[in-house]
Amino acid sequence: MNVRVALLVACLAACVTGAQAADADAIAPFFGFMGAMSSIVFSCFGAAYGTAKSGVGIASMGVMRPELVMKSIVPVVMAGVLGIYGLIVSVIIATNIHPTGYTLFQGYAHLGSGLTTGLAGLAAGMAIGIIGDAGVRANAQQPKLFTGMLLMLIFAEALALYGLIVGIILSSAGSSAGSE
Secondary structure, three states: OHHHHHHHHHHHHHHHHHHHHHHHHHHHHHHHHHHHHHHHHHHHHHHHHHHHHHHHHHHHHHHHOHHHOOHHHHHHHHHHHHHHHHHHHHHHHHHOOOOOOOOHHHHHHHHHHHHHHHHHHHHHHHHHHHHHHHHHHHHHHOHHHHHHHHHHHHHHHHHHHHHHHHHHHHHHHHHHHHOO
16 A cells, blocks of 8 residues: 555656646746846946946036047946947847747756846946046046046956856856757
8 A cells, every 4th residue: 555655646746847847948938038138138227327427427527628528438438338248148048049948957047147247237337337427527637547547447347248258158058058
C-alpha cells in the first residue's frame, strides 16, 4: 500500500512539475520583453535628465558668456549617448526573443541584462546632469575648470559603459543558453 501511495505522489509531483515548466516557458518571453523595455526606458530617463539638467546650466551660463555655449555642449552630448547604450541592448535582447523554445533562463538573463544597462544609464545620466550643470556654470567663471569638468563627465559616463558591458555579457549568456 505504501509503495502505491509513494508512486502516486511521485506521478502527481511529476505532472505538477511538468505543468509548471510548460507554463513557465509560456511566460518566459514576458521577462525578455521587460528586459528590452527596461534597457531603453531607464537609459532614456537618464539621458533626458542629464540633457535637461545640463541644458539648464548652459542656458544660465550662456546669458553671461555666450561665447562658451558651444564649448559647454559636451555634457549634453555625453548624456545623449546613454540612450544609445540602452537602444543597443534592447535590440540585442529583442532579436533573441522567439515565441517557441525561449526558456525562463533566457528570459531572466535578458531581464537582468536590460535592468543592468538601464539602471546604470539612469545613474550615469543623473551624475552627468549634476556635473554638467555645476561644471558649465563654474567654467564660465573660471575657464581652467573645463578639464576637470571633462574628467568628471568621463568617469560618470563610464558607469553607463560598465552597465552596457555587463548587459551585453548577460544577454549573450541568455542567448547562448538557448542554443544548447
